[in-house]
Amino acid sequence: MSQPIFHISDTADQTVVALADFFVETAKRAIAENGRFSVALSGGSSPKKLYELLATPDFSRQLDWDKVDFFFGDERYVPADHPDSNALMVKKALFDPLRIPAANIFTVDTSLPPDEAARQYTEAIQKRYQAVQVRFDLMLLGLGDNSHTASLFPHTPVLHDPSVSVKAVFLADQNVYRITMTAPLINLAHRLAFLVYGKGKAEAVEAVLNGPEDIENHPAQLLRKAVGEVHWFLDEPAASALSR
Numbered sequence: 414m415s416q417p418i419f420h421i422s423d424t425a426d427q428t429v430v431a432l433a434d435f436f437v438e439t440a441k442r443a444i445a446e447n448g449r450f451s452v453a454l455s456g457g458s459s460p461k462k463l464y465e466l467l468a469t470p471d472f473s474r475q476l477d478w479d480k481v482d483f484f485f486g487d488e489r490y491v492p493a494d495h496p497d498s499n500a501l502m503v504k505k506a507l508f509d510p511l512r513i514p515a516a517n518i519f520t521v522d523t524s525l526p527p528d529e530a531a532r533q534y535t536e537a538i539q540k541r542y543q544a545v546q547v548r549f550d551l552m553l554l555g556l557g558d559n560s561h562t563a564s565l566f567p568h569t570p571v572l573h574d575p576s577v578s579v580k581a582v583f584l585a586d587q588n589v590y591r592i593t594m595t596a597p598l599i600n601l602a603h604r605l606a607f608l609v610y611g612k613g614k615a616e617a618v619e620a621v622l623n624g625p626e627d628i629e630n631h632p633a634q635l636l637r638k639a640v641g642e643v644h645w646f647l648d649e650p651a652a653s654a655l656s657r
Protein backbone atom coordinates (compact mmCIF):
# COMPACT_ATOMS: atom_id res chain seq x y z
CA MET A 414 0.00 0.00 0.00
CA SER A 415 1.58 3.26 -1.07
CA GLN A 416 1.59 6.33 1.13
CA PRO A 417 -0.64 9.17 -0.09
CA ILE A 418 1.15 12.04 -1.81
CA PHE A 419 -0.39 15.42 -1.01
CA HIS A 420 -0.68 18.49 -3.22
CA ILE A 421 -2.45 21.03 -1.02
CA SER A 422 -3.23 24.51 -2.41
CA ASP A 423 -4.91 27.52 -0.82
CA THR A 424 -7.81 27.62 -3.27
CA ALA A 425 -9.80 25.28 -5.49
CA ASP A 426 -8.56 27.02 -8.64
CA GLN A 427 -4.93 26.56 -7.58
CA THR A 428 -5.67 22.87 -6.90
CA VAL A 429 -7.11 22.48 -10.39
CA VAL A 430 -4.02 24.09 -11.95
CA ALA A 431 -1.76 21.77 -9.95
CA LEU A 432 -3.69 18.73 -11.19
CA ALA A 433 -3.64 20.00 -14.79
CA ASP A 434 0.17 20.24 -14.58
CA PHE A 435 0.29 16.74 -13.09
CA PHE A 436 -2.01 15.39 -15.83
CA VAL A 437 0.26 16.78 -18.57
CA GLU A 438 3.43 15.53 -16.86
CA THR A 439 1.94 12.04 -16.45
CA ALA A 440 0.75 12.01 -20.06
CA LYS A 441 4.12 13.13 -21.43
CA ARG A 442 5.88 10.41 -19.45
CA ALA A 443 3.47 7.69 -20.64
CA ILE A 444 3.67 8.81 -24.28
CA ALA A 445 7.48 8.92 -24.09
CA GLU A 446 7.61 5.44 -22.56
CA ASN A 447 4.74 3.62 -24.32
CA GLY A 448 3.65 5.81 -27.20
CA ARG A 449 0.21 6.36 -25.67
CA PHE A 450 -1.46 7.65 -22.47
CA SER A 451 -4.48 5.91 -20.96
CA VAL A 452 -6.59 7.92 -18.55
CA ALA A 453 -9.86 7.15 -16.78
CA LEU A 454 -11.75 10.36 -16.08
CA SER A 455 -13.90 11.18 -13.09
CA GLY A 456 -17.27 12.86 -13.30
CA GLY A 457 -19.42 15.06 -11.12
CA SER A 458 -18.90 18.80 -10.75
CA SER A 459 -15.35 19.12 -9.35
CA PRO A 460 -13.35 18.07 -12.42
CA LYS A 461 -15.25 20.22 -14.96
CA LYS A 462 -12.84 23.12 -14.31
CA LEU A 463 -9.91 20.75 -14.83
CA TYR A 464 -11.15 19.60 -18.22
CA GLU A 465 -11.88 23.18 -19.30
CA LEU A 466 -8.37 24.24 -18.22
CA LEU A 467 -6.73 21.36 -20.12
CA ALA A 468 -8.57 22.57 -23.22
CA THR A 469 -6.96 26.03 -23.03
CA PRO A 470 -3.87 26.67 -25.20
CA ASP A 471 -1.44 26.90 -22.25
CA PHE A 472 -2.10 23.22 -21.54
CA SER A 473 -3.48 21.79 -24.78
CA ARG A 474 -0.42 22.79 -26.81
CA GLN A 475 1.77 20.68 -24.50
CA LEU A 476 0.36 17.30 -25.56
CA ASP A 477 -0.19 15.24 -28.70
CA TRP A 478 -3.82 14.51 -27.87
CA ASP A 479 -4.05 11.91 -30.64
CA LYS A 480 -1.99 9.69 -28.36
CA VAL A 481 -4.46 9.84 -25.47
CA ASP A 482 -7.10 7.18 -24.79
CA PHE A 483 -9.98 8.45 -22.65
CA PHE A 484 -12.08 6.20 -20.44
CA PHE A 485 -14.50 6.89 -17.59
CA GLY A 486 -14.08 5.59 -14.05
CA ASP A 487 -17.83 5.68 -13.73
CA GLU A 488 -20.92 6.88 -15.53
CA ARG A 489 -24.44 7.73 -14.59
CA TYR A 490 -26.94 5.34 -16.21
CA VAL A 491 -28.63 8.03 -18.28
CA PRO A 492 -28.91 8.70 -22.03
CA ALA A 493 -25.77 10.12 -23.65
CA ASP A 494 -27.51 13.49 -24.13
CA HIS A 495 -28.75 13.69 -20.52
CA PRO A 496 -27.41 16.65 -18.49
CA ASP A 497 -26.19 14.25 -15.78
CA SER A 498 -23.98 12.30 -18.22
CA ASN A 499 -20.29 12.46 -17.32
CA ALA A 500 -19.37 11.79 -20.93
CA LEU A 501 -21.49 14.73 -22.08
CA MET A 502 -19.84 17.02 -19.52
CA VAL A 503 -16.35 16.05 -20.73
CA LYS A 504 -17.43 16.24 -24.39
CA LYS A 505 -18.38 19.88 -23.91
CA ALA A 506 -15.41 20.78 -21.66
CA LEU A 507 -12.59 18.91 -23.38
CA PHE A 508 -13.36 16.56 -26.27
CA ASP A 509 -15.13 19.03 -28.55
CA PRO A 510 -12.77 22.00 -27.95
CA LEU A 511 -9.73 19.78 -28.70
CA ARG A 512 -11.45 17.81 -31.46
CA ILE A 513 -10.49 14.51 -29.83
CA PRO A 514 -11.03 11.68 -32.34
CA ALA A 515 -14.06 9.54 -31.43
CA ALA A 516 -11.85 6.44 -31.81
CA ASN A 517 -9.93 7.54 -28.70
CA ILE A 518 -12.98 8.14 -26.52
CA PHE A 519 -14.44 5.10 -24.77
CA THR A 520 -17.83 5.81 -23.23
CA VAL A 521 -20.30 3.51 -21.52
CA ASP A 522 -23.16 2.54 -23.84
CA THR A 523 -26.07 3.42 -21.58
CA SER A 524 -28.57 2.48 -24.28
CA LEU A 525 -27.96 -1.13 -23.18
CA PRO A 526 -29.42 -2.71 -20.02
CA PRO A 527 -27.19 -1.83 -17.02
CA ASP A 528 -25.42 -5.18 -16.62
CA GLU A 529 -24.87 -5.47 -20.38
CA ALA A 530 -23.51 -1.91 -20.53
CA ALA A 531 -21.04 -2.76 -17.75
CA ARG A 532 -20.01 -6.05 -19.38
CA GLN A 533 -19.50 -4.42 -22.76
CA TYR A 534 -17.42 -1.62 -21.19
CA THR A 535 -15.23 -4.17 -19.46
CA GLU A 536 -14.66 -5.86 -22.82
CA ALA A 537 -13.90 -2.54 -24.54
CA ILE A 538 -11.15 -1.78 -21.99
CA GLN A 539 -9.66 -5.26 -22.25
CA LYS A 540 -9.82 -5.21 -26.06
CA ARG A 541 -8.09 -1.82 -26.30
CA TYR A 542 -5.13 -3.09 -24.28
CA GLN A 543 -5.32 -6.79 -25.15
CA ALA A 544 -5.28 -7.55 -21.46
CA VAL A 545 -7.65 -8.73 -18.76
CA GLN A 546 -5.96 -6.74 -15.99
CA VAL A 547 -5.55 -3.26 -17.45
CA ARG A 548 -3.30 -0.78 -15.70
CA PHE A 549 -4.36 2.77 -16.56
CA ASP A 550 -1.59 5.36 -16.58
CA LEU A 551 -3.84 7.70 -14.61
CA MET A 552 -7.15 7.36 -12.78
CA LEU A 553 -8.83 10.67 -11.94
CA LEU A 554 -11.13 10.40 -8.95
CA GLY A 555 -13.41 12.60 -6.91
CA LEU A 556 -14.75 12.08 -3.41
CA GLY A 557 -18.31 12.46 -2.24
CA ASP A 558 -19.05 13.89 1.21
CA ASN A 559 -20.23 10.35 2.04
CA SER A 560 -16.77 8.99 1.15
CA HIS A 561 -17.80 7.40 -2.15
CA THR A 562 -15.47 7.53 -5.12
CA ALA A 563 -16.24 6.63 -8.72
CA SER A 564 -19.62 4.99 -8.11
CA LEU A 565 -18.44 2.90 -5.20
CA PHE A 566 -21.17 4.03 -2.81
CA PRO A 567 -21.63 3.07 0.85
CA HIS A 568 -23.41 -0.22 1.54
CA THR A 569 -23.46 -1.45 -2.05
CA PRO A 570 -22.45 -4.99 -3.12
CA VAL A 571 -19.90 -3.68 -5.64
CA LEU A 572 -17.64 -2.73 -2.69
CA HIS A 573 -16.87 -6.43 -2.22
CA ASP A 574 -16.58 -7.35 -5.90
CA PRO A 575 -13.14 -8.94 -6.41
CA SER A 576 -13.25 -8.74 -10.21
CA VAL A 577 -11.02 -6.45 -12.24
CA SER A 578 -13.93 -5.10 -14.24
CA VAL A 579 -16.77 -2.65 -14.65
CA LYS A 580 -20.07 -3.31 -12.91
CA ALA A 581 -23.59 -1.89 -12.73
CA VAL A 582 -24.68 -0.76 -9.27
CA PHE A 583 -28.22 0.14 -8.20
CA LEU A 584 -28.47 3.04 -5.74
CA ALA A 585 -31.73 2.29 -3.94
CA ASP A 586 -31.88 5.62 -2.12
CA GLN A 587 -31.70 7.50 -5.42
CA ASN A 588 -33.53 4.84 -7.48
CA VAL A 589 -30.83 5.06 -10.16
CA TYR A 590 -28.19 2.83 -11.67
CA ARG A 591 -24.53 3.76 -12.01
CA ILE A 592 -21.82 2.00 -14.02
CA THR A 593 -18.49 1.87 -12.22
CA MET A 594 -15.01 0.46 -12.40
CA THR A 595 -14.47 -1.87 -9.46
CA ALA A 596 -11.88 -1.10 -6.78
CA PRO A 597 -9.55 -3.87 -8.03
CA LEU A 598 -9.51 -2.28 -11.50
CA ILE A 599 -9.00 1.24 -10.13
CA ASN A 600 -6.25 -0.01 -7.81
CA LEU A 601 -4.17 -1.36 -10.68
CA ALA A 602 -3.54 2.11 -12.10
CA HIS A 603 0.00 3.41 -12.14
CA ARG A 604 -1.23 6.68 -10.67
CA LEU A 605 -4.45 7.64 -8.92
CA ALA A 606 -5.25 11.34 -8.50
CA PHE A 607 -8.05 12.59 -6.28
CA LEU A 608 -9.35 16.10 -6.89
CA VAL A 609 -11.22 17.25 -3.80
CA TYR A 610 -12.01 20.80 -2.80
CA GLY A 611 -14.41 22.55 -0.44
CA LYS A 612 -14.95 22.34 3.32
CA GLY A 613 -17.88 19.99 2.83
CA LYS A 614 -15.44 17.22 1.91
CA ALA A 615 -13.04 17.71 4.86
CA GLU A 616 -14.54 15.05 7.14
CA ALA A 617 -14.66 12.49 4.32
CA VAL A 618 -11.02 13.19 3.41
CA GLU A 619 -9.92 12.57 7.01
CA ALA A 620 -12.08 9.45 7.41
CA VAL A 621 -10.85 7.94 4.15
CA LEU A 622 -7.19 8.68 4.77
CA ASN A 623 -6.82 8.29 8.52
CA GLY A 624 -10.03 6.80 9.90
CA PRO A 625 -10.41 3.25 11.17
CA GLU A 626 -11.15 0.76 8.39
CA ASP A 627 -14.85 0.97 7.59
CA ILE A 628 -15.33 0.17 3.92
CA GLU A 629 -19.11 0.07 4.12
CA ASN A 630 -19.33 3.67 5.28
CA HIS A 631 -16.13 5.00 3.66
CA PRO A 632 -15.75 3.11 0.35
CA ALA A 633 -12.83 5.21 -0.90
CA GLN A 634 -10.77 3.42 1.77
CA LEU A 635 -10.75 0.52 -0.73
CA LEU A 636 -8.10 2.48 -2.62
CA ARG A 637 -5.69 2.08 0.28
CA LYS A 638 -4.84 -1.13 -1.63
CA ALA A 639 -3.73 0.81 -4.72
CA VAL A 640 -0.53 -0.63 -6.21
CA GLY A 641 0.57 2.65 -7.76
CA GLU A 642 1.00 6.20 -6.52
CA VAL A 643 -2.01 7.81 -4.83
CA HIS A 644 -2.02 11.61 -5.15
CA TRP A 645 -4.43 13.91 -3.34
CA PHE A 646 -5.04 17.33 -4.88
CA LEU A 647 -6.79 19.28 -2.15
CA ASP A 648 -7.56 22.87 -1.32
CA GLU A 649 -7.02 24.00 2.29
CA PRO A 650 -10.73 23.76 3.23
CA ALA A 651 -10.89 20.13 2.08
CA ALA A 652 -7.63 19.40 3.94
CA SER A 653 -8.71 21.25 7.09
CA ALA A 654 -9.67 18.13 9.09
CA LEU A 655 -6.58 16.15 8.13
CA SER A 656 -4.58 14.89 11.11
CA ARG A 657 -1.25 16.10 9.76
Ligand SMILES: O=C(O)[C@H](O)[C@@H](O)[C@H](O)[C@H](O)COP(=O)(O)O
Binds near residue numbers: 457459488555561563
Ligand atom coordinates in the same frame (compact mmCIF):
# COMPACT_ATOMS: atom_id res chain seq x y z
O1 LIG B 1 -20.05 10.41 -11.47
C1 LIG B 1 -19.71 11.02 -10.46
O2 LIG B 1 -20.44 11.81 -9.82
C2 LIG B 1 -18.29 10.92 -9.98
O3 LIG B 1 -17.50 10.10 -10.61
C3 LIG B 1 -18.30 10.83 -8.49
O4 LIG B 1 -17.53 9.83 -7.93
C4 LIG B 1 -17.80 12.19 -8.02
O5 LIG B 1 -16.39 12.23 -8.20
C5 LIG B 1 -18.15 12.44 -6.59
O6 LIG B 1 -19.56 12.23 -6.47
C6 LIG B 1 -17.82 13.89 -6.22
O7 LIG B 1 -18.65 14.69 -7.01
P1 LIG B 1 -18.51 16.29 -6.99
O8 LIG B 1 -17.18 16.59 -7.61
O9 LIG B 1 -19.67 16.77 -7.83
O10 LIG B 1 -18.58 16.71 -5.55
